[in-house]
Amino acid sequence: MTMNTVEHRRSGLMAQTCGRRVETTPVRLLRIQAETLIRCRELQARVASPLIFALSTALKLLCIDVPNGLDHDELVVVADSQKTRRRIVGVRCIYWSYPMRFVHLDGIVCVAPDTTWLMYARRSELESLVLLGDAFMRRDRDQRWMPLRDFRDSCHTIHEQIRKTGRRMPAGTAQLRRALVLMKENTDSxxxxxxxxxxxxxxxxxxxxxxxxxxxxxxxxxxxxxxxxxxxxxxxxxxxxxxxxxxxxxxxxxxxxxxxxxxxxxxxxxxxxxxxxxxxxxxxxxxxxxxxxxxxxxxxGRKHAVSGPISLRRLASRLMRRMKRAEDSGGSDVEEARACS
Known part of the structure; x- marks a missing residue:
C-alpha cells in the first residue's frame, strides 16, 4: 500500500503547540546546567591551566534561577590578578582579588553562590541583586542553597576577611546591605x-x-x-x-x-x-x-493608599532605618523589624 506523505494543514492552535512545551522550573534548571557543563568542559579541554567559572556561568552550573538582567550567554571565568587574566575568544574574563569560595562539579570549578552575589554588587541593579538573593533561598529544598541567616553570616565573614587585610571593601558593598533587607526566603520564582x-x-x-x-x-x-x-x-x-x-x-x-x-x-x-x-x-x-x-x-475596613512608585533604594533605606531603631530599642523588636523587611 502506498502511503501519502503530504503534510496535512494544521489548525492555528496546533501550530502554536508545535515545539512548545512548558517546562517545570527544576527541569529547566537541570537542562541549562547540562548544556552549560558541556560548554565549560569543552573550553577547559582547550586551555592548559584550570579555569574558574563565575557570574552567570557559575549560577547555571549550580542550577540557580538566573534573573533576566543577569543572564548572559557568554561563558565567564575569573582571575585573581591582572597578570592571570585570560584572553580567550568568546569568553569573558573578570578580575576579582578578594576572598573566593568555590564549588567543584564533575571536574569543573566555579564560584560559590554567596561569592557570586558579592561579585555582582558593583555591576548590577539593586533589583537584580534582590532577585538573585531570593533565588539562593528557594522554598524547594532541591533549589535551596542556604537560609537568610546563613547568607548574612557568610557575607559578613568574607567582609571581615577583607577588613583584616586592611583593604578597601569591594565596590557595591552599600548596595549589598540594601539588598539584604529586601530579600526573602522561601520564594518559588x-x-x-x-x-x-x-x-x-x-x-x-x-x-x-x-x-x-x-x-x-x-x-x-x-x-x-x-x-x-x-x-x-x-x-x-x-x-x-x-x-x-x-x-x-x-x-x-x-x-x-x-x-x-x-x-x-x-x-x-x-x-x-x-x-x-x-x-x-x-x-x-x-x-x-x-x-x-x-x-x-x-x-x-482600613484605608490602604497607593503611592509612588518609590525606588527600591529609598525603600531599602527606609527599612534599614526601621531596623536600626529596633536595634537601638533592644528586645524582640529587632526580629519583628527584620520580618517586616
Whole structure:
C-alpha cells in the first residue's frame, strides 16, 4: 500500500503547540546546567591551566534561577590578578582579588553562590541583586542553597576577611546591605519576587512569602472534615488577602487552580491573580497595586493608599532605618523589624 506523505494543514492552535512545551522550573534548571557543563568542559579541554567559572556561568552550573538582567550567554571565568587574566575568544574574563569560595562539579570549578552575589554588587541593579538573593533561598529544598541567616553570616565573614587585610571593601558593598533587607526566603520564582517588590514600591505593606494555610472545609460542605494545606505566593493573613502570580505553568493546571480558589473563598479569603501583562508598564503595575489595595480595604475596613512608585533604594533605606531603631530599642523588636523587611 502506498502511503501519502503530504503534510496535512494544521489548525492555528496546533501550530502554536508545535515545539512548545512548558517546562517545570527544576527541569529547566537541570537542562541549562547540562548544556552549560558541556560548554565549560569543552573550553577547559582547550586551555592548559584550570579555569574558574563565575557570574552567570557559575549560577547555571549550580542550577540557580538566573534573573533576566543577569543572564548572559557568554561563558565567564575569573582571575585573581591582572597578570592571570585570560584572553580567550568568546569568553569573558573578570578580575576579582578578594576572598573566593568555590564549588567543584564533575571536574569543573566555579564560584560559590554567596561569592557570586558579592561579585555582582558593583555591576548590577539593586533589583537584580534582590532577585538573585531570593533565588539562593528557594522554598524547594532541591533549589535551596542556604537560609537568610546563613547568607548574612557568610557575607559578613568574607567582609571581615577583607577588613583584616586592611583593604578597601569591594565596590557595591552599600548596595549589598540594601539588598539584604529586601530579600526573602522561601520564594518559588523570580516573578513572585518581582511581584513582591512591585507591591512594596507602591506603598503596600510587606506581604508574607509562601505562607502555608491549613484550611478546614466549612460545616455543611462535602467532606467537611477534610483539611487542605495550601501555599500562597504572597499573602496578608491578617486580612485574608492572597496575591498569586499565574505563569505559564498554571496554564496546564486550570482545574486545580479553580478548585484551589474555591477553597480559599469558602474560607473567607480574597485572591488577586497577577499575570505578566500586569507587570509590563507603570500604568499596569499601578492598576494592579490599586486592585490589591482595594481588597485590603474591603477586608480590613482600613484605608490602604497607593503611592509612588518609590525606588527600591529609598525603600531599602527606609527599612534599614526601621531596623536600626529596633536595634537601638533592644528586645524582640529587632526580629519583628527584620520580618517586616
Amino acid at each position: 523570580v516573578r513572585e519576587s518581582e511581584l513582591r517588590l512591585m507591591l512594596l514600591s507602591y506603598g503596600l505593606p510587606m506581604p508574607q512569602v509562601n505562607p502555608q494555610l491549613d484550611i478546614k472545609k466549612m460545616p455543611g460542605q462535602a467532606n467537611a472534615n477534610i483539611r487542605r494545606k495550601l501555599f500562597l505566593d504572597l499573602a496578608y493573613p491578617e486580612y485574608k488577602v492572597a496575591v498569586e502570580y499565574d505563569g505559564k505553568y498554571h496554564a496546564g493546571n486550570w482545574e486545580e487552580d479553580v478548585r484551589r480558589r474555591m477553597i480559599l473563598e469558602d474560607a473567607g479569603w480574597v485572591c488577586v491573580n497577577a499575570t505578566w501583562s500586569d507587570m509590563r508598564t507603570d500604568s499596569e503595575r499601578r492598576a494592579f497595586a490599586a486592585s490589591v489595595a482595594s481588597r485590603l480595604e474591603r477586608q480590613s
